[in-house]
Amino acid sequence: MNAVGAAGRRLLEQTFPGANVQSFPNTDVQVLELRAEPNDRRIAEVGWDRAALGTIIRSLGDGAWLGEYFDGQARLPVILRTNLEERPEDLAQAPLITPSGEVVPLGELVTLRTTLVPEQIRRVDHHRTVTLTVDPPPTLSLEDMLAKISNEIVPTLRADLPADANIRLAGSADRLDTIIQTMSGNFLLALLVPLALLSSVKPQMELPIKVANKQMSATVRTVVPVGEERSRQFELRMILADSAFNVGSALEVGLPERDAADALVVPRDAIAVRQTGNYLMRIRRDNTAERVAITSLATDGDLVTIDGPVNAGDVVVIRGVERLQHGQRVTILARDAALQTDPNPDA
Structure with missing residues (x-):
């Protein structure tokens, strides 16, 4: 996955010259990792299983968390850790007393080897993830950039991934279709309303709208609480979800004269x-x-x-x-x- 992430970053840089491309984690940085490959047969012979041996190996490294101790005022973590050297050769010779009574070196139960890995493992929704971010150059629109990524880059990367892997476009790319759909279906109305009604109109309030003989409703999005000195009016912005009328049509808007209250x-x-x-x-x-x-x-x-x-x-x-x-x-x-x-x- 790290190799595919690095290839994806190079493709983005080649396809969009001048774009800012970054990867998380950084695919160029690798660190040494010590891996322990268990010998299940030998582990079973000495009376252990993988879970028990995992706790022992953690105690040889950063330490195994065993629980907490409460002294009446604070909770203190209990961590088991040895003082052995952390070189692979020293760890392989660490003597272990097994449930069967044998004293065996760790190297008999696991094979220790070092390998290069990414500096960190990142997960999204419990799946291991490499995130690539790209800011389009000023001369390229977000829509055109997404079309190129979907048609040219994604198929190339998907061919190198295992069958259970997935590529997802997120962030601004994920919201673009929703934004376009919303903008095409909603209209923004800007009205000048008498200043005396300022205290009666609130954001998210539903107001009746009449277009010709059709009744509908609009949602108050913004109340601009600044009145124009000469006209004694303030601006009211509303969202009209129903777009089944022509731009420039005459509208009638019902405005409350006072705050809503229970009345007979x-x-x-x-x-x-x-x-x-x-x-x-x-x-x-x-x-x-x-x-x-x-x-x-x-x-x-x-x-x-x-x-x-x-x-x-x-x-x-x-x-x-x-x-x-x-x-x-x-x-x-x-x-x-x-x-x-x-x-x-x-x-």
Whole structure:
């Protein structure tokens, strides 16, 4: 793998002159590694297995971790380590007392040899990995560079790798297709909004959009909290996911006049407006009409926010309010669909 990584770096440098190509770990740096090849038959004869012998070999090197000791205040690691020289010849002559009672040198159980290996082993998702990074030269776009890598370099490297190895393009290369797809499907709207609505509009808020006769929604991406002194307006940027309209189309955007809050609302036609005060007619449990004085607070389309002794779920009259008298008996022929779902309306 290290050789394929070095070949890949050379190919990138040749294909993209002037590009900054790096490898992790560095394929040019190699260090000596001492390898122990076990003699399984001899290990079994003396009563050990590979796991036990592995602990012994670690104790001859950097040390074998055996556990921790807690002295009441801190945990101290317990490491077993010998004071033998670390030359291969000395390690091969290290005497070992085996479970069978024999005293044998380490060289009888393993074959020690040195070899050149990379200075470090890097893993990604538990797989041994060599990472190559390349920054394209200023004259080459990322898209063109990826096309060359995919069509010319990757097939050459894959032919030298074992069957279970894999090559993956990541980083900016991995995100390019997603960025292109997102940019082609989303539109960015920039609006100038009255400064008085600044406190009511928040990022990630969904706002209704109307294009011709089509209703959709847009997500607030950015609120620029700086007002223009003369126009008293601030900039609002939104993302519109639906691209099924022509650029330059007229849009209508619904903006909140105040912060969202729980409120009691009734249809506009349920309120009788009088100089002496507004009221609505509520139907009591005995099917008689009751006049209830209310205060109209705000409107939203055909709905009005009210304040008064009215509870959610109360049955109110929405047609012919002016003709009803307080205490008059009525027959309910139909109810609003929202009220029909309430099994026990507070009437």
